[in-house]
Amino acid sequence: MSDPTQQTLDALNGTAVHLRHVRKARDATDRVGPRHFLHAGPPLELAAVPGPMRGAIIAGLLLEREAGSAAEAEAIIDRGEVSISPCHDAGAVGAMAGIITPNTPVVVAGTAGGVTTFSPLNEGIGGAMRYGSYDDVTLARLRWLGDVLAPALDEAVRRSDPLDLPALVAEGLRRGDDCHNRLVATTAALLVALTPGLLRTRLDREDLAKVVAFIAGNGHFALPFAISAAKAVTLAASGVPGSPVVTAMASNGREFGIRVSGLGDRWFTVAAPVGDPVLVEGATLDDVTPTMGDSMIAETAGFGAFAMTAAPAIMSFVGGDAARAHEITRRMRTVCAGTSERFLIPGEDFRGTPLGIDVHKVRATGVEPVINNGLAHREPGRGRAGAGITPIPVEPFAAASRALEEAGHAGRAAAVEGAHA
Structure with missing residues (x-):
């Protein structure tokens, strides 16, 4: 048997990961429910969540239509009627607050060995659920991401050649990104890879233009693709x-x-x-x-x-x-x-x-x-x-x-x- 350290390095270096889907979390995992969400980091009691994570849970309850207002969502939280568990326990990774609800649109990656990982689509660096925003603009964007952009990307993935996600990260590094907080070039490379498939979808021209404009205008769009791949290779090395x-x-x-x-x-x-x-x-x-x-x-x-x-x-x-x-x-x-x-x-x-x-x-x-x-x-x-x-x-x-x-x-x-x- 090989040295344990070398065995782990071999998995980190050699595990192939491909983009599988872009869909709502409920279609990627059974670890979420209308009032059970995933969160970033190690296990945490609901009463101890920091401000932006509480705001993201409020956004999640509004997105799931479990609450009709922020005040109602806060009351649900204060009564302890929401349960949360770590993204990592579900094979997921979430940026910032990392709250994932059934209707959260996610990137799904996979390996030939059967490992599946996922991460929420990036909303941009302004007001976003991962920062604790729950205003009407944030919720409208989340619903558009889930109802328009995610299905379009999912169809584009099906109509495209398999996308090697570690290779996408490697290309990003060659083009001047670090692929964690700078992903401008990686996002551009991702858009180029997905565009032929997007052109084959059933989207009308206006929706297609909005999808392309959103991706092109969000320099962090490639982040969930990169970190879903990272989660897959680290799971393979575990x-x-x-x-x-x-x-x-x-x-x-x-x-x-x-x-x-x-x-x-x-x-x-x-x-x-x-x-x-x-x-x-x-x-x-x-x-x-x-x-x-x-x-x-x-x-x-x-x-x-x-x-x-x-x-x-x-x-x-x-x-x-x-x-x-x-x-x-x-x-x-x-x-x-x-x-x-x-x-x-x-x-x-x-x-x-x-x-x-x-x-x-x-x-x-x-x-x-x-x-x-x-x-x-x-x-x-x-x-x-x-x-x-x-x-x-x-x-x-x-x-x-x-x-x-x-x-x-x-x-x-x-x-x-x-x-x-």
Whole structure:
């Protein structure tokens, strides 16, 4: 049997993932219901959700027509009549609040090995459900995404050649994206790939023009396609006994958590960090919700902040300069088990990105893994408060490292006991 770490790296490097569907979540999973939603990050009690996640739940109740007004939705929440569970437990990843309801339109990805993952379509960086907005504009956009854009894209997928999603990310890196917070080129490449199929759909010209204009006007549109692929490859890399490689990072705005291949679905958590963000005009640090979302699955899979040397333009969005980007990528190599064979950085002579955060290396070096992430305003519906490069404290990685050592000692003791039985 191969070394556990290498076995995990092989899965991260070699798992093929293709776009399967774009449809409503109720058609992709049985893990959602009219009053049961998925959320970002580790498990969280309904009463503890931060402001933007509460706003997203209000939006979800209105979208599902379980409530006729925001006040009615708030009363449903306050009575505890909504249940929530982590996206990661359903094979999903949700940006920011990550609330997924039955009628949320989602991107569905899959592997030949039967792994299926999904993520909500990106609404744009203004007011959006993932930031806690629940006004009429947000709800109208969500319904249009679910009733017009998603079916059009789903038909386009059926009428197109299979779309290799890791290859889409790799192309984005070649074109100057990091594929987490900068996806301008990736979105353009995605639109090019889907346009022949869109032209074969039954959409009338006006709806087709609106669909194309929405995608072209949203530089983050490709995000759920990228992170659905990342979730698929990290799921394929999960469950390798003894492997110290991280397979999930996520935050619910209260706690930041990681999962490790050799430790299954167990979460190791720390208080959600804030970092040192670039704030939007008028915002202060007091306005910021601590890190929230599942989209740091990008870094877990070897892109995002781990590929920032491929995306110099992102530094104006998250803070810093090209030298800082190079330093971050260099430091991430010191805590990773290997190098990506498909996510290559042109500015480093096409060297692969750092791949496979190794909890033993994080514990030994004290080097904090980093993500680049958006930050939501703490008040529902106020949208994005900023973005930045956020170091993740060493504590959960060190705890996972110790847990792996303890599991190894227990396994060896059991083997010795069995040999003497």
